[in-house]
Amino acid sequence: MAKVKTTFLCQVCGYASPRWLGKCPECSAWNSFAEETQTDHKKLASFSLSDPILLPDIKADSHLRMLTGITELDRVLGGGIVPGAVMLIGGDPGIGKSTLVIQSLNNLALRYGKTLYVSGEESPGQIKLRAQRLGISSRDIVIFSETLIETIIKNALTLKPSILVIDSIQTVYTEDILSAPGSVGQVRESASKLMFFAKRQGIPVFIIGHVTKEGAIAGPRVLEHIVDTVLYFEGDSSHTYRILRTIKNRFGSTNEIGIFEMTEEGLREVENPSEILLSERPLEASGSAVVPTMRGTRPLLVEIQALVSPTPFGMPRRTTMGIDPNRTNILLAVLDKKGGMHFGAMDVFVNVAGGMKVPEPAADLGLVAALASSFKDIPLSRDAVFFGEVGLSGEVRAVSHAEARVKEASKVGFKRAFMPIGNRDRVKYTEGMELRGIKNIKEVIDAISD
Numbered sequence: 001m002a003k004v005k006t007t008f009l010c011q012v013c014g015y016a017s018p019r020w021l022g023k024c025p026e027c028s029a030w031n032s033f034a035e036e037t038q039t040d041h042k043k044l045a046s047f048s049l050s051d052p053i054l055l056p057d058i059k060a061d062s063h064l065r066m067l068t069g070i071t072e073l074d075r076v077l078g079g080g081i082v083p084g085a086v087m088l089i090g091g092d093p094g095i096g097k098s099t100l101v102i103q104s105l106n107n108l109a110l111r112y113g114k115t116l117y118v119s120g121e122e123s124p125g126q127i128k129l130r131a132q133r134l135g136i137s138s139r140d141i142v143i144f145s146e147t148l149i150e151t152i153i154k155n156a157l158t159l160k161p162s163i164l165v166i167d168s169i170q171t172v173y174t175e176d177i178l179s180a181p182g183s184v185g186q187v188r189e190s191a192s193k194l195m196f197f198a199k200r201q202g203i204p205v206f207i208i209g210h211v212t213k214e215g216a217i218a219g220p221r222v223l224e225h226i227v228d229t230v231l232y233f234e235g236d237s238s239h240t241y242r243i244l245r246t247i248k249n250r251f252g253s254t255n256e257i258g259i260f261e262m263t264e265e266g267l268r269e270v271e272n273p274s275e276i277l278l279s280e281r282p283l284e285a286s287g288s289a290v291v292p293t294m295r296g297t298r299p300l301l302v303e304i305q306a307l308v309s310p311t312p313f314g315m316p317r318r319t320t321m322g323i324d325p326n327r328t329n330i331l332l333a334v335l336d337k338k339g340g341m342h343f344g345a346m347d348v349f350v351n352v353a354g355g356m357k358v359p360e361p362a363a364d365l366g367l368v369a370a371l372a373s374s375f376k377d378i379p380l381s382r383d384a385v386f387f388g389e390v391g392l393s394g395e396v397r398a399v400s401h402a403e404a405r406v407k408e409a410s411k412v413g414f415k416r417a418f419m420p421i422g423n424r425d426r427v428k429y430t431e432g433m434e435l436r437g438i439k440n441i442k443e444v445i446d447a448i449s450d
Contacts, residue, residue, distance in 0.1 A: 008033040009184045036179035066162070066204065069107025072260060072269045073100065075298070076231060076244050078252015081108075081163065084202045085251065086195050088169075088224065090209040091233030096242055097208050099266050100233065101165055102127075102136060109140035112162035116155075120147040120171030120181075134266040147181060149174045149190045153197050160203070166194065167208040169223070191226045224248060235262075235355065241276070242267065243355065256296035274301035274412050277354045283382070287374030290385045290414070291366030292405035293358050299401065299408035301385070303353040304363065306370035311347045322352025323367065324359070331368055331390060338394030339368075339445050341375050362399040364390035365418065365444065372445050380448065383415040388423070388438060396438045398422035403429050418444060 008017045011034055015026035020033050065080030074080050077087070091097045105115045119127060124143045131137070142159060146152050149172050156164050166172060173181040174189045191207065198205045207227065224230050228250045235242035244258035259270040270276055278301055281288060287306040292299050304323070311317065320328045328350055335341045350367065352358055365388035373380050387405055389397040402423035409417055410433050419427075421437030438444055 007036055009036050011184055014184045014188065034179075034183060036177070036183055036185050066108065066112060068104040069111070070100075070104055070269060072244065072258030073104060075296075076246050076256045076258045077229065078249055078256070081204045082228070082251045083204060084198050085204045085229060086191075086198050086207065086227040087204065087229040087231065088207045088209055088227040089231040089233060093210075095233045095235055096260070096262055096267055097233050098130070098167055099134065099262075100244070100260070101167070101206055101208065102131065102141075103134060103266055105141050105163070105165065106134075106136045106138050108163055109138045114140045114142055114159060114161045115163050115165070116142045116144060116159055116161035117165045117167070118144045118146060118152050118172075119167045120145070121168060133264075147172050149193050153193060156197065156203070157201070160201075163204050163206060164194075164198075165206045165208070168210055169207045170210050187223055188226075191223050195226050241270070241354065253296040255294075256298070257300075272412075274299075274408060277302055277356065278412065281353070281382075284379045286377045286379045287370050289366040289370040289373065289380055290409075291358065291363045292385050292387055292409050293360060293363060294401050294404065299404045300356075301408060301412055302356045302358060302363075304358070304366050304370045305351045305353055306367070306374045307349040308343065308346050308371060308374040311345060316343070316345060317347045317349075319348070320350040322355070322357045323350055323363065327361070327364070328367065330392070331364060331371070334390060334392060334394055334441065335368060335371060335375075339372065339441050341372065341445075343375075346375075360399075361389040362387045362405075364388060365396055365420075365438065365441075368441050369418070369444050369448065372441075372448050376448060378448055381416065383413070384418060385409045385414050385416070386418045386444070388418075388420040390441060394440045394442065396420045396440060396444075403427050406430075406433055406435070409433070418447070 008020050010024040010026065010029060010032045012029040012032045013024060013027040015024050023030050024032050064083055067080045068074055089097055105117060109115045123145055127143050144155060169187055169191060170182040172190050173186045174193060177185045177189055179185050194205050230248040232245045232247055233242060234245060240262050242260040242262055246254045246256050248254060259273040260267040261270055278290065281303055289304050290301055291304055292301050318325065318329060332343050332348060336343055366386040368390055369380060369386045387399060389399055391397055398420040402419060406417050406427055407429055416434045416436060418436050418438055421439050424435045424437035427435060
C-alpha cells in the first residue's frame with residue numbers, strides 16, 4: 001500500500017509545513033494553513049513533445065490563431081487563441097466570466113467544429129437556460145457536468161474538441177491527491193494535468209477561476225505560472241460596463257484591455273470606448289481633465305478628476321483611485337515647489353472616471369492640469385486634451401505614440417492638444433487640431449488662468 005502522510009499547506013502561496021502554523025513564513029498570511037492528506041508521489045510522466053530540434057528548424061504556428069468572433073477578446077489574447085494554449089480568466093461572482101466564454105464558444109463552434117464545456121458547478125439544464133437567454137443554440141457545443149479531472153480528459157481525448165472549457169478550476173479534482181477540491185494541491189495538480197493535455201493534443205484550454213476577497217485568483221500563485229495567459233474580468237455589478245484586462249500573456253502584449261457592456265442578451269462589445277467613458281463628463285466643472293492614454297496598441301481617452309479642498313483636520317488626506325498614489329504625491333510636491341500652489345492644508349482626492357487605471361507617466365500633465373484647475377476652481381476647456389510626463393523640475397517630457405493620441409482625440413471631437421514641445425514638432429497629423437507645445441507646468445497653469 002502507498003504510504004499516506006499529512007501535511008499542512010498555505011492556501012495562499014502553497015508553502016508546505018509538517019505542522020500547523022498561524023502565520024505563513026513565505027507570504028505572511030494569517031490562518032491560511034489547511035491539512036491535506038497525500039500519498040507517496042508517483043513517477044511523473046514525461047512531458048517531451050519532440051526530440052531536440054534547432055531553433056531555425058521549428059515551424060512557427062502564429063498564423064494558426066483561432067478567432068473567437070469577439071473582437072475585444074481577440075485583441076486581449078494577442079490576435080486570437082493559440083492552439084495548445086492554456087488561458088485562465090478570473091473575476092468576481094456574476095461579473096460575466098461564464099457568459100463571455102459561452103458566447104465565444106458559440107462563434108468557435110461555427111468556425112472550428114465541436115467545443116466542450118465542462119461545468120462542475122451547474123447542471124446541463126441550468127446551462128441550457130443561460131444559453132437560451134443569450135440566444136445560443138449551436139449543436140456543436142457539448143455540455144459535460146463532471147468534476148474528476150481524469151474523466152474530463154478521457155472524454156476530451158475521445159471527442160477531440162476544438163477548445164475545452166473548465167468552469168471552474170476550484171471544483172475539479174484528481175484522484176492522485178486525497179485533499180478536497182479547491183485546495184492548493186488539487187488546484188495545482190489539476191491545472192498541471194490540463195496543461196499537459198493542451199500541449200500534447202494542441203487543443204486550447206480555457207480555465208475559469210474564482211477570486212478571493214482581495215481580488216486575486218483563488219489557489220496558489222503557481223497556478224498563474226502554469227498557464228499561458230491570465231485574464232481578469234473587472235467591473236462594478238451596479239454598472240453595465242466590464243473591463244477585460246491582461247495580466248500575463250506569452251503570445252501577446254499585457255497592456256491590452258477589452259471593454260464590454262452587459263445587456264439582457266449577454267455581453268456586447270463597446271466599439272468606441274473613448275466616447276462612452278466621456279459621455280457623462282460634467283459641464284463647466286473644475287478639476288476635470290481628459291487624457292489620451294495608450295493601452296497596448298489602442299489609444300483610449302479617459303477623464304481624470306481631482307478635488308482639492310481645505311482640510312478640517314490637522315493631517316490632510318491624499319486619496320487616489322486609478323492612479324499611482326506615489327506619483328500623485330510627487331506631482332503635488334512639484335506643483336508646490338515650481339507652481340506656487342500650496343497643498344499643505346488641503347485634502348486631495350484623485351479619480352479616473354469609469355473605473356479605469358492609468359499606469360503610464362503620460363498622464364502626468366493631465367493630472368497636473370486637473371489639480372491646478374480644482375485648486376483655482378477654474379474649469380478647463382472642454383475641447384482640450386493633455387498628455388506628457390512631468391519631471392521633478394517641472395519640465396514636461398516627451399512620450400511615445402503622440403500621433404495616435406492626437407488622432408483619437410480628434411476622432412472624438414476635441415480641438416486642442418496640450419503636449420510636450422518635443423512631441424509637437426514630430427506630429428504630422430494636425431487636421432482640425434491645434435497642437436500646443438508645453439515646456440513646463442507653469443505654461444499649463446498660465447493657460448488655465450487665461
